[in-house]
Amino acid sequence: MAQAAGTPGIVGAKTRRLVLAAITAAAIAAACWLDPVPQDPGYHAFVDGRTLFGIPNFWNIVTNLPFLFIGLQGLAWRSRLLSGTLLRHYAVFCVGVALVGFGSAYYHWAPSTPTLVWDRLPMTIAFMALFAAVIQDRWSERMGRALLWPLVVVGAATIVYWYGSELAGRGDLRPYAVVQFLPMLLIPLMLVLLPGRRPAGPLVAGIALYAVGKLAETADHGVLVVSRLLSGHTLKHLLAAMAAALIVRWLAPRRSLAG
DSSP, X not given: OXXXXXXXXXXXXXXXXXXXXXXXXXXXXXHHHSOOOOOOGGGGOOSOOOOBTTBTTHHXXXXXXXXXXXXXXXXXXXXXXXXXXXXXXXXXHHXXXXXXXHHHHHHHHSOSHHHHHHHHHHHHHHHHHHHHHHIIIIIOHHHHHHHHHHHHHHHHHHHHHHHHHXXXXXXXXXXXXXXXXXXHHHHHHHHHHSOOSSOOHHHHHXXXXXXXXXXXXXXXXXXXXXXXXXXXXXXXXXXXXXXXXXXXXXXXXXXXXXX
């Protein structure tokens, strides 16, 4: 009787994994079907270009400091954490977040397509580490562990491909768009469809904050008009940094009492 009752659960889990795999395949196929998408030059025209203390685009630069702090603090805590299945993912994510603090600030000092490379590269590292961590927690521990470095390499390769295509005069953002936006779709679906080993609260809150930040980014000018201090893109930096802090909390194994 117990064996019969367990069978539908197994079948259901397989079906849910097949659904996720089908969505992945469909997204990649759709990206291949679309025409190449070059970088929009207007992307670099952020509404808040104020110079303060001799720093151009002041607010878009200084709001990257929380990324640096969160990433470095996370790495500093690493020696005080118990070893765990996601410890490597945790370290790679923290490195990516810390590098966002440098890369995004560098980009916003003089926004251009060449400097945008150094903004997107560390973000992709962090995204891929998180994606592999959720796969390990929700899908398969072995798969998540095995996919960490391949996903990081593939993510970095999409940045190299995109920039190379821009230099060749045929800019193509499609691969980068897949590695950025497909995990943003698959991670919430995995949280809903597959059981996990650790509480999802901090991760769900982090994803929600990041989503709100992306919405604020699309209303760059409107947010500045309403707030009279921060633009939508600047607010996105702060919300994304808060999201990163919550994800660090989700990724971290329990603290050692002896630490």
